[in-house]
Amino acid sequence: MNRDSMRAPPRDEPELDDVDLQILAELQRDGRITNVELARRVGLSAPPCLRRVRRLEEEGVIRGYHAELDAAALGYEITFFALVGLESQKESVLTAFEALVAAWPEVRECHMIRGGGDFLLRLVARDTAHENALTARLTGAAQVARVQTLQTIRTAKDEAGVPVPVPG
Amino acid sequence: MNRDSMRAPPRDEPELDDVDLQILAELQRDGRITNVELARRVGLSAPPCLRRVRRLEEEGVIRGYHAELDAAALGYEITFFALVGLESQKESVLTAFEALVAAWPEVRECHMIRGGGDFLLRLVARDTAHENALTARLTGAAQVARVQTLQTIRTAKDEAGVPVPVPG
DNA sequence: GCTGAAAAGCATCGCCT
DNA sequence: AGGCGATGCTTTTCAGC
Numbered sequence: 001m002n003r004d005s006m007r008a009p010p011r012d013e014p015e016l017d018d019v020d021l022q023i024l025a026e027l028q029r030d031g032r033i034t035n036v037e038l039a040r041r042v043g044l045s046a047p048p049c050l051r052r053v054r055r056l057e058e059e060g061v062i063r064g065y066h067a068e069l070d071a072a073a074l075g076y077e078i079t080f081f082a083l084v085g086l087e088s089q090k091e092s093v094l095t096a097f098e099a100l101v102a103a104w105p106e107v108r109e110c111h112m113i114r115g116g117g118d119f120l121l122r123l124v125a126r127d128t129a130h131e132n133a134l135t136a137r138l139t140g141a142a143q144v145a146r147v148q149t150l151q152t153i154r155t156a157k158d159e160a161g162v163p164v165p166v167p168g
Numbered sequence: 169m170n171r172d173s174m175r176a177p178p179r180d181e182p183e184l185d186d187v188d189l190q191i192l193a194e195l196q197r198d199g200r201i202t203n204v205e206l207a208r209r210v211g212l213s214a215p216p217c218l219r220r221v222r223r224l225e226e227e228g229v230i231r232g233y234h235a236e237l238d239a240a241a242l243g244y245e246i247t248f249f250a251l252v253g254l255e256s257q258k259e260s261v262l263t264a265f266e267a268l269v270a271a272w273p274e275v276r277e278c279h280m281i282r283g284g285g286d287f288l289l290r291l292v293a294r295d296t297a298h299e300n301a302l303t304a305r306l307t308g309a310a311q312v313a314r315v316q317t318l319q320t321i322r323t324a325k326d327e328a329g330v331p332v333p334v335p336g
Numbered sequence: 337g338c339t340g341a342a343a344a345g346c347a348t349c350g351c352c353t
Numbered sequence: 354a355g356g357c358g359a360t361g362c363t364t365t366t367c368a369g370c
Contacts, residue, residue, distance in 0.1 A: 016241070016242075024235070024237055024242070027234075027235035028234055028235050028237055029234070030232070030233060030234075031199045031200060031232075031233035031234045031235045032199060032200065032233040059241070060238055060241065061237060061238050061241040061242075062235050062236070062237060062238075063236040063237065063238055064198070064199075064235075064236045065198060065199035065200040065233060065234070065235050065236065066195075066196055066197070066198075066199045066233070066234060066236055066328060066329060067192070067195035067196050067199045067230050067232070067233050067329075068230070068231040068232045068233065068234060068328075068329070069192055069196055069229060069230060069231065069329055069330055069332070070228055070229050070230075070231055071330045073184070073227070073228065073229040074184075074192070074229075074330050074331075074332060074333075076330050076331075079279075081279075081281070081288060098324035098325075099324075101324070101325070102324050102325040105331035106331065107325060108325070108326075108327045108328075108329075108330070109323070109325060109326050109327070110323065110324040110325040110326075111247075111249075111318075111320040111321075111322075111323050111324075111326075112320070112321045112322045112323070112324070113249070113318040113319060113320060113321060114318065114319065114321070115321055116321070120249060120318055120320075124330055124331070150279075150281040150282065150288055151281060151282065152279040152280070152281060152288075153279075153280045153281060153282070153283055153284070154279075154280045155277070155278065155279050155280070156266035156267075156269070156270050156278040156279075156280070157266075157269070157270040157275060157276070157277060157278040158276075158277050158278075158279075159276045159277070160234060160236075160276070160328050161234060161235075161236070161237055161276075162237055162239045162242050162244050162276070162292055163242075163244075163273035163274065163292070164237070164242060165242075
């Protein structure tokens with residue numbers, strides 16, 4: 001691995017300069033900051049700052065803006081994970097399972113792991129009864145061979161985004 | 169379990185009416201919507217809508233606003249999970265491990281599971297070399313007995329928030 | 337690509353219902 | 354509680370550097 005391959009941006013990465021990175025870090029931290037304040041923080045005047053933000057949105061670097069809601073306030077006291085093994089690794093079975101659980105609002109994430117047949121899901125539930133019902137629905141699904149639930153006891157860190165390298 | 173206990177809000181839930189739920193759903197979907205547009209969508213004029221948003225922020229129902237960034241555009245091509253078992257369930261060991269990994273920017277989530285000694289981590293890495301280095305750092309940490317990595321092959325669903333029950 | 341000014345739109349306040 | 358009207362900012366565009 002030579003110096004160039006270590007530094008080369010991963011092919012679809014659109015040249016982000018230090019100001020772009022600062023903008024991204026600020027918007028990840030506070031998505032409702034005004035453009036004037038954002039411009040002040042990155043050392044630009046408002047118009048070029050807004051152009052950069054628009055460009056980052058159009059390029060897909062910024063995928064959207066979301067309010068972070070308190071799950072407990074909405075009645076979801078429990079977050080848990082489920083390791084699900086399917087009975088088959090046939091693509092049609094994998095896809096059917098993904099389509100099934102993607103339609104459940106309580107399933108927030110569904111990742112295939114280890115190359116097929118196994119999935120890691122993140123789910124929310126109102127209470128333990130709801131959690132048990134969701135686990136039972138998973139276990140009873142046609143494609144499912146086994147389910148192992150990983151209940152979250154406490155959470156030391158839960159950051160949604162990605163680390164943004166800020167200069168300085 | 170009677171009808172009241174099923175419907176009772178979980179003690180710290182601050183009475184959210186249908187308009188509040190609509191506001192939360194809209195702001196989770198688009199955190200940069202203007203208050204005027206938000207008010208139009210929920211059928212209110214701007215001032216009472218803004219008062220509700222401020223109240224939801226002050227009550228902590230809305231915890232913040234964040235830009236959703238494309239991890240790959242920032243150079244993080246890989247998301248993976250790690251199941252980490254510690255050598256001890258002593259609280260001091262658990263806390264030390266949590267403090268250690270919380271300080272790593274690549275560790276985005278750290279959840280204790282099954283009541284102690286086991287953790288589920290979500291991490292991001294630039295490439296497989298970076299992933300291997302992170303796994304090695306985990307394995308080599310003083311408190312760690314075993315590490316099982318769960319590499320994400322593909323992701324069928326990845327929604328950050330919680331389901332908001334929208335009336336109608 | 338940045339600055340500065342100007343027009344349009346928005347947030348926000350006080351008061352009324 | 355929600356609505357109306359007024360004020361000050363913010364956003365956004367456009368000329369000019």
